[in-house]
Amino acid sequence: MAGTEDQLTEAAINDALGDLPDWKYQGGLVSVYKTSTAADALALIAAVGEIAEDQNHHPDLEWRYNRVFLRYGSHDAGGQVTKRDVAAATAVSEAAAKVGAAAQPERYPAS
Secondary structure (H helix, E strand, C coil), X not given: CCCHHHXXXXXXXXXXXXXXXXXXXXXXXXXXXXXXXXXXXXXXHHHHHHHHHXXXXXXXXXXXXXXXEEEECEHHHCCECEHHHHHHHHHHXXXXXXXXXXXXXXXXXXX
C-alpha cells in the first residue's frame, strides 16, 4: 500500500506526464479513451480491470458508449498522485494502444 510518503510533487507529476501523453493532471491522472465501437470500449475496460487486479490499484472509471473515462489517484494517500498511479496509467496507455483506442485527455470533464 502507498502512503502519504509516496505522494509525487507537482514537479514529479509534470515529469511523469512527459512520458504519458495520453494523460493530464486534474486532481489526479485523468484521461478519456475513444474507441471505434462500444465493444472495443468494453475490451479496454476488461484490460483496465486486469491491470487493476494485477497491480491491486483501481481507477475511477466511467463508460459512455465508445468512450472510457479514467481517473487515478491513490485513496490511501488522500487522493494524491503516487508512483502507483503513474505505473497504472502507463499500463493502461499500452492496453489502449493494443485495442486501437485514441486518447482524448482534453475531453475529461472539468472539476
